[in-house]
Each structure stands twice: as structure tokens, then as C-alpha cells.
Amino acid sequence: METYTTKLNNxxxxxxxxxxxxxxxxLLTPEEAEVLQRDIPDMLNRQGPEVIREPGPNSAIRLVYGGHVHYESFRRLSLHPRLLNPVRQLVRDEVYIHQSRMNPKPGFGAGGAWTWHQDYGTWHRIDGMQQxxxxxxxxxLNDCTAVNAPLMVVPGSQHHGLIDDVAEDEQAEGYALFDIDRQTLQALADAHGIEALMGPAGSVCFLHCNLVHGSSNNVSPWDRTIMYMNYNAVSNACTGTDRVWYHNNRDFTPLVALEDGCLIG
Ligand SMILES: O=C(O)CCC(=O)C(=O)O
Incomplete structure (x- = not known):
């Protein structure tokens, strides 16, 4: 099978x-995506504190943390060479999982918006990630199209470093989101534009943790599920201990990739 395999080029x-x-x-085949999709219903039925719901009366599921620990399919995904080896190349280090989370972004307006932010803001300010x-x-995990609220990014925005937050938005219990103010977003978007990430299930985007990103709510009838596997350099292990393991994993052992066929073998 010819794929991007396990190594990025220059x-x-x-x-x-x-x-x-x-x-x-x-990057993943339809068969591999299907293996992961099979565990979505069970993840959505979980009752633990790792399940974060939309605020207000809606109560749809906004995030499910820790899938790489609770499900064999996602454990294998976290160690998949088509994810792990590129990530190592991009951070120039061995890596461990800082956290994983699934965002199911359900259709018919149930899946809420994500205001513009950088994930590093929370990881640095709360989890003690130094760099x-x-x-x-x-x-x-689903096709992401123009109509089901694709993830949007401001290309090159990571070069601006960690942007001062306006406020910590407690829009979902247990999940701090440091919004970016309007003026800053305007300047960044005018300078760099905004790109929507669209592709079939199995597509993968590697994102710098300081990249400004967000998404709107999903008013289409189609769910837009994305699994985020978030890796940190071993040399950059977090020093904070306030948050539980599924937000801020304390096991910094360097990950070892499985075989390329690990999801379907
Ligand atoms: O999946 C999305 O639409 C956005 C999620 C996001 O920004 C995040 O989890 O940090």
C-alpha cells in the first residue's frame, strides 16, 4: 500500500x-477509519467525568477525553506510525501523549462553536507546559466538509507566540478556553487568511499547539467527529499537577510505534 507512510519529507x-x-x-484508509468509528457510540454513552457536555439545556456531548486509554482502537491510533513518526519529526524529539479527546460535533445545531484560541494557552497556564x-x-472520523462546521485555522499564526487571553471561558465544565480578542483575530486573519480543513474520514491534520483555530456550530444534519491525539515532547514534560490524567497525562514515557497495519491487523 502506498501511503505517506511513516516519514515526512523536508x-x-x-x-x-x-x-x-x-x-x-x-492518511488513514476507509477501513482504518471504520475501525475507529465503531467505538464512537460507546464513547458517547460513557458516564464518567471524562465526558464534557455542551453548556445550557442542550447537553449534547462536546468532548470525550481519554479514548486512547479506554479503547483498544484509539490506543493503537495513538501509537500508529503514520501519526507518531511524523509528530516526532515535527517536534524533533521523542513524544508522549499529553491528552486525547474526541469532539463529536453532532449535527442539527447540537455541536457548539469553538471560539478562536490556541491550545497551548491552557497547557502552558494550567498544565505547566514550558515550551x-x-x-x-x-x-x-467523519467526512469534514464546508457545511458540517469544519475546523478552521489561521495559517502562520503560531509565529505570533502565545497571545494574551481575554478571558478564561468556562463554557464547558473542566475545560478552560482562553479566547483570543477580536482585534487580534482581525489582524491575524487579515494578514494570513483563514483556512477550513476539509477531507474524507481518515484525513489527518498535524497542528502546532500555538496555531489559532476554532469552528462554528454544526447546523448541518451530519455529525463532524474529530479525534484529537495531542502529543508533547518528552523534554517538555508538563510540571503542573492540578488537572486529572485525561487532561494532563503524567506518564512521560516515550511512545514506541506499532506496525503500520496495527488498526486492521
Ligand atoms: O473540533 C473543533 O471544532 C475545535 C476543537 C478545538 O478547538 C479544541 O479542542 O481545541
């Missing part, structure tokens, strides 16, 4: 360093 790495993200459509040497991987 152009890929340059693109990531310049743009703050690298999008690889269909922005972490990479988020967004693994599409």
Missing part, C-alpha cells in the same frame, strides 16, 4: 514550520 516539515499545520487527506513543543493531531 517539504512537509517546512510547510508545517511555516504554516503551523500539515494536512494529509486520507510550545506539542503537536495536536486531528484525525477525522
Amino acid at each position: 517539504d512537509d516539515i517546512t510547510e508545517f514550520d511555516e504554516q503551523g499545520y500539515l494536512f494529509i487527506p486520507a 510550545p513543543k506539542a503537536v495536536m493531531t486531528a484525525v477525522f
Whole structure:
């Protein structure tokens, strides 16, 4: 099978360093995506504190943390060489999982918006991550299109470093989100534009943890599920201990990749 396999080329790495993200459509095959999709209903039925709901009367599920611990399929995904090896190349270090979370973004307006933010803001201010040497991987579990609230990014915005937050928004219990103010977003978007990440299930985007990103609510009838595997450099292990393991994993053991066929073998 010819794939992007397990190694990025220099152009890929340059693109990531310049743009703050690298999008690889269909990095996982439809069969591999299907293996992951099978565990979505069970994840959505979980009752633990790792399940975060939308605020207000809506109560749809906004995030489910810790899937790489609770499900064999996602454990294998977290160690998949097509994710793990590129991430190592991008952070230039061995990595561990800082956290994983699934955002199901359900249709018919139930899946809420994400205001513009950088994930490093929370990880630095709350989890004690010292440097922005972490990479988020967004693994599409559904097709992401123009109409089902795709993830949007401001290319190159990671070069501006950690942007002062306006407020910590407690829009979902247990999940701090440091919004970016309007003036800053306007300037960044005018300078760099905004890109929507779209592709079939199995596509993967590697995102710099300081990249400004967000999404609108999903008014389409189609769910837009993305699994985020968020890796941190081992040399950059978090010092904070306030948050539970599924927000701020304390096991910094360098991850070892499985075989390429690990999801379907
Ligand atoms: O999946 C989305 O639409 C946005 C999620 C997000 O920004 C995040 O989890 O930090």
C-alpha cells in the first residue's frame, strides 16, 4: 500500500514550520477509519467525568477525553506510525501523549462553536507546559466538509507566540478556553487568511499547539467527529499537577510505534 507512510519529507516539515499545520487527506484508509468509528457510540454513552457536555439545556456531548486509554482502537491510533513518526519529526524529539479527546460535533445545531484560541494557552497556564513543543493531531472520523462546521485555522499564526487571553471561558465544565480578542483575530486573519480543513474520514491534520483555530456550530444534519491525539515532547514534560490524567497525562514515557497495519491487523 502506498501511503505517506511513516516519514515526512523536508517539504512537509517546512510547510508545517511555516504554516503551523500539515494536512494529509486520507492518511488513514476507509477501513482504518471504520475501525475507529465503531467505538464512537460507546464513547458517547460513557458516564464518567471524562465526558464534557455542551453548556445550557442542550447537553449534547462536546468532548470525550481519554479514548486512547479506554479503547483498544484509539490506543493503537495513538501509537500508529503514520501519526507518531511524523509528530516526532515535527517536534524533533521523542513524544508522549499529553491528552486525547474526541469532539463529536453532532449535527442539527447540537455541536457548539469553538471560539478562536490556541491550545497551548491552557497547557502552558494550567498544565505547566514550558515550551510550545506539542503537536495536536486531528484525525477525522467523519467526512469534514464546508457545511458540517469544519475546523478552521489561521495559517502562520503560531509565529505570533502565545497571545494574551481575554478571558478564561468556562463554557464547558473542566475545560478552560482562553479566547483570543477580536482585534487580534482581525489582524491575524487579515494578514494570513483563514483556512477550513476539509477531507474524507481518515484525513489527518498535524497542528502546532500555538496555531489559532476554532469552528462554528454544526447546523448541518451530519455529525463532524474529530479525534484529537495531542502529543508533547518528552523534554517538555508538563510540571503542573492540578488537572486529572485525561487532561494532563503524567506518564512521560516515550511512545514506541506499532506496525503500520496495527488498526486492521
Ligand atoms: O473540533 C473543533 O471544532 C475545535 C476543537 C478545538 O478547538 C479544541 O479542542 O481545541
